[in-house]
Amino acid sequence: MKxxxxxxxxxxxxxxxLRPRAARRxxxxxxxxxxxxxxxxxxxxxxxxxxxxTRASLxxxxxxxxxxxxxxxxxxxxxxxxxxxxxxDERERSVRDRAFSRAYQVVCSAVALGLIYGMIATSADAHLxxxxxxxxxxxxxxxxxxxxxxxPHALIAWWEPDLLDEHDLP
Amino acid sequence: MRDKxxxxxxxYNRLTVLRAERNLTRSDLAEAVGVNYQTIGYMERGDFNxxxxxxxRISEYFQLxxxxxxxxxxxxxxxxxVYRNGKPDPGKEPV
Numbered sequence: 001m002k003x004x005x006x007x008x009x010x011x012x013x014x015x016x017x018l019r020p021r022a023a024r025r026x027x028x029x030x031x032x033x034x035x036x037x038x039x040x041x042x043x044x045x046x047x048x049x050x051x052x053x054t055r056a057s058l059x060x061x062x063x064x065x066x067x068x069x070x071x072x073x074x075x076x077x078x079x080x081x082x083x084x085x086x087x088x089d090e091r092e093r094s095v096r097d098r099a100f101s102r103a104y105q106v107v108c109s110a111v112a113l114g115l116i117y118g119m120i121a122t123s124a125d126a127h128l129x130x131x132x133x134x135x136x137x138x139x140x141x142x143x144x145x146x147x148x149x150x151x152p153h154a155l156i157a158w159w160e161p162d163l164l165d166e167h168d169l170p
Numbered sequence: 171m172r173d174k175x176x177x178x179x180x181x182y183n184r185l186t187v188l189r190a191e192r193n194l195t196r197s198d199l200a201e202a203v204g205v206n207y208q209t210i211g212y213m214e215r216g217d218f219n220x221x222x223x224x225x226x227r228i229s230e231y232f233q234l235x236x237x238x239x240x241x242x243x244x245x246x247x248x249x250x251x252v253y254r255n256g257k258p259d260p261g262k263e264p265v
């Protein structure tokens with residue numbers, strides 16, 4: 001029973017080989033460390049009076065996050081998320097659905113934590129950072145945007161076991 | 171955090187043996203039944219239980235009943251089954 005779907009896919013060869021799970025997990029860790037550093041740089045940008053340091057740190061950390069996301073996205077697109085080139089099979093669909101639902105839960109939890117932090121920070125005697133300017137709100141939106149865009153791909157890259165060779169005979 | 175197939179719902183299969191007998195790669199089988207070759211690997215490793223529809227597609231492809239390919243109980247090795255089937259019944263008189 002031949003069907004035209006289920007064409008085997010190949011990972012693009014550019015950059016590190018993401019077939020082993022360990023390599024993908026390393027990439028996820030690097031991306032999220034850069035993400036945390038990016039947030040820190042955003043929050044400290046007003047305290048640091050050197051525009052050069054601010055711009056340099058934002059560019060470096062933002063660049064690492066962007067490259068990390070691009071590689072994770074490439075992996076996920078090639079193996080389990082994209083339906084652009086072929087029909088997604090039942091396992092791929094379940095992996096994709098699980099990744100997006102978990103990412104949604106994490107983003108909702110992050111928003112809830114942000115609200116709780118906001119309530120504490122605005123109380124009279126708390127001396128915590130709160131967004132005041134348009135730039136602060138802009139930064140916060142970037143934080144949530146990056147989190148919601150990168151998380152589904154990062155989860156897939158983290159979960160998927162070492163990929164098998166398609167031409168392997170038993 | 172990928173949901174592994176739990177031991178109670180695990181479905182055993184003979185895909186690896188059947189592929190070997192027919193000299194098929196994962197990619198060949200995957201293309202024939204319309205899935206990604208990684209999905210075949212997942213099934214062989216017991217990490218993924220196929221839907222009823224996919225199980226039937228595989229059984230049609232191999233032209234075997236579903237229960238010959240998938241089972242809720244671990245399969246006995248084929249060599250053992252062949253040996254037992256070929257052995258004369260001990261209660262029967264030889265002709």
